[in-house]
Structures are given as C-alpha cells and as structure tokens.
Amino acid sequence: MPRRPGARAHIEPAFLPEVWLARDRPPDVVRELVRSGRWARVARGIYLAAKGPDGELPIERARRHALGVIVGSHRRLNCDHWFSHTSAALVWGLPTWRLPSSAHVLCRERAGSQRASWLTSHHGEVVDSEVTEVSGLPVTTLARTVADCLMTLPPLDALVVADAALHRGLTLESLESTLRARRGRAGSTRARAVLDVADDGAESSGESASRFVLLRDGLPAPTTQIPVSTRLGTYWVDLGWEEWGLLLEYDGRVKYASRADLMQEKRRGDALVEAGGTVLRVTHEDLATLSRRVLPHLPRSVQRSVQPRRALAA
Structure with a gap:
C-alpha cells in the first residue's frame, strides 16, 4: 500500500520534565514555592514547574504532569521496577487516548511499602529481553508496552497506541510474537481483535x-x-x-x-x-x-x- 512520502515517523522518546520531591526541601520552603506559583503538585510529594513552555496547550500540560508523576515515582521507588502499560507508552513518546491517572510499574515482587495513590503496580515475571531503558528511565520494550496496552486497555485506547507504534516502526511480527507468548491470558483475545484492525497509516x-x-x-x-x-x-x-x-x-x-x-x-x-x-x-x-x-x-x-x-x- 503506498504511503505519503515522509509520512513514516520514528520513535522519539518524550521530553521529561524537571521534577522536585518534597522530601528534598524543608516543608516551609515547599509551601512557599507552591504559594508563590512556582511549583505545582502533581502527586503527593512530587512537584513540577507550575508554568510550562510558552504556548503550552491544556493537553500538553496534562501530558507533562503525567510524565512528571512517572519521573517522580522513579525517584521515590526503592525497589526494582520498570514503567509499563500507558506509562511506558508516554515515555516512548506514543500518544494515548486518555492519560493514565497514576504511574504504572512492573515489579518482580509485591512491595507493600510502595502502595500509593499515584502508583499502579503490576506484579509477575519480568523477562530481561522485554525491559530496557529510555531517557534514563527503566521501561518495558516497545513491543511489550504495546502488548500490555492491547491486553488491558479499552479497544479504542489500545488501537491508538498500537497504530502509533506501528507507524513509528514497530514491526507487526515482533508485536505478534510478544502476544503469542501471552496466549491464554486475560485480555489476549481482545488484544488479537484490536491488532487485527491496527494500521500503520494512521498519523494521529x-x-x-x-x-x-x-x-x-x-x-x-x-x-x-x-x-x-x-x-x-x-x-x-x-x-x-x-x-x-x-x-x-x-x-x-x-x-x-x-x-x-x-x-x-x-x-x-x-x-x-x-x-x-x-x-x-x-x-x-x-x-x-x-x-x-x-x-x-x-x-x-x-x-x-x-x-x-x-x-x-x-
């Protein structure tokens, strides 16, 4: 099928915002930074610059805040972890139909001390070939990220992620291979149905x-x-x-x-x-x-x- 010349995009990881943690400053200093409008809280103990780049649109601001929660979570977690699902999709620079309300992390073991409203933990086997590092953050690979989204998100949300990843160069073969390894698990049938209609021609x-x-x-x-x-x-x-x-x-x-x-x-x-x-x-x-x-x-x-x-x- 012909494609518009130059239409194929490449993976461009997200620009990660600067993040500050409340634990690193005296409480009265944190309160003053928030009161003065210099800091904005995006999760408990996690702060970003209240003002974004000039011309920042509301959706861009929301995306910056979601990435801020991811960066802050990485600095606060004290166990081995890899960002996954829609959080990994954001780090990879993929669009999402809805932004995650918390940071999704994949852990080998349950860690009760890590429970927090800004964190969603997924526990289970971590295959070394399915994790990597992007922009200094531990994340699931692109194929694993999309497979997780296909298996857990509503079909519309899943298709948005899958289309974007294919458009940016993820091969259908690698994605199908990752899904085959999860055959029989919850969400695998729905994932297959969505993947069957995915199209690398979608540009938004x-x-x-x-x-x-x-x-x-x-x-x-x-x-x-x-x-x-x-x-x-x-x-x-x-x-x-x-x-x-x-x-x-x-x-x-x-x-x-x-x-x-x-x-x-x-x-x-x-x-x-x-x-x-x-x-x-x-x-x-x-x-x-x-x-x-x-x-x-x-x-x-x-x-x-x-x-x-x-x-x-x-």
Whole structure:
C-alpha cells in the first residue's frame, strides 16, 4: 500500500520534565514555592514547574504532569521496577487516548511499602529481553508496552497506541510474537481483535479513533493515507473508501498558527472537493455520531450489510 512520502515517523522518546520531591526541601520552603506559583503538585510529594513552555496547550500540560508523576515515582521507588502499560507508552513518546491517572510499574515482587495513590503496580515475571531503558528511565520494550496496552486497555485506547507504534516502526511480527507468548491470558483475545484492525497509516490519535468508531459500528474498513490528485498537486487524505468516492479528514488542530495557515487549509479542502467525490471533515466532537453521518454516503447494499463488530465493543 503506498504511503505519503515522509509520512513514516520514528520513535522519539518524550521530553521529561524537571521534577522536585518534597522530601528534598524543608516543608516551609515547599509551601512557599507552591504559594508563590512556582511549583505545582502533581502527586503527593512530587512537584513540577507550575508554568510550562510558552504556548503550552491544556493537553500538553496534562501530558507533562503525567510524565512528571512517572519521573517522580522513579525517584521515590526503592525497589526494582520498570514503567509499563500507558506509562511506558508516554515515555516512548506514543500518544494515548486518555492519560493514565497514576504511574504504572512492573515489579518482580509485591512491595507493600510502595502502595500509593499515584502508583499502579503490576506484579509477575519480568523477562530481561522485554525491559530496557529510555531517557534514563527503566521501561518495558516497545513491543511489550504495546502488548500490555492491547491486553488491558479499552479497544479504542489500545488501537491508538498500537497504530502509533506501528507507524513509528514497530514491526507487526515482533508485536505478534510478544502476544503469542501471552496466549491464554486475560485480555489476549481482545488484544488479537484490536491488532487485527491496527494500521500503520494512521498519523494521529484522532485518525485512529475515527477508524475505530467506523469499524466498531460494522462499516467496511477504510483505507488510510489516500493520494488525491488536485489542481494544486497531490494531497494525501487521512482515510476513506476510494471505490465509493468518500474521503474523511480528521481535524485535530486546537488552533491554526496563523491566518495564512487557515487559508492554506481552506484552499486544500476546496481543491479536494473540486477533484470529485465527497469529503467529510471530522472533529473529536463528531466521533459519537460519525457512523450515522457516513452511512448514507455508502452504497445501499453496504448499508444493509452493516453488523457491529462485537469484539471491538468490549
């Protein structure tokens, strides 16, 4: 399947924020740093700079805070541990549909003294070939991270992580091998169902979510990254069905950098429409009703054959 030139991304681990622990400062100093607005508490005893980089969006701030909990947890834990599941996904730089509310760690043994509201411990066998270090933090390997997410997250959340990892170069073979080693365990059947619809062509979590909704509701699988020849050149559309002339573009921008960017996007949209077919723009708010919106544009025979995929509805 052709891909947009330069579309393939690479693994770029997350930038880790600077973290301070309350235990390293006198209590009155910590209180003053918080009161003055210089520090923000992200978990008990763990603090970050209250002000992030200029132009930081709310979702970026939330992600920075989640990473702060991970970094702070690493410094506070006094047992062997490896960050796993969505926490490892964040460290690897993968998007998540929802941010974890606590730091997920994999431990060989139970450690009662490590119980905390900001920590979720997973206990069991740790295979040396499935753990590594990223940006100075102990984490599960990329394949193990995605396998854990596939087996434990809701299908939508799992697909977002799997799509992103495949798009960034994780091979399907290595992921399937990791899952085969967990065959028969809780979540393995659901993991297989999600992996069966994973696609390395998705370039954002919104594109993955759009495709998931359509698949869950029983619509035919759309193609990702469709080239369309227009009067302005070739544009690559997020997903759609070429055979029926129906294209979907996910618009996840919170804001456009400038009026020029907005006008350029409008020219692109106009050119796609002029090239023929139907172009539907999708936003986060549209996901709940996306299938009902798309269905009338499909052939009647397809509309009659739609059956929700129960394996993705869990």
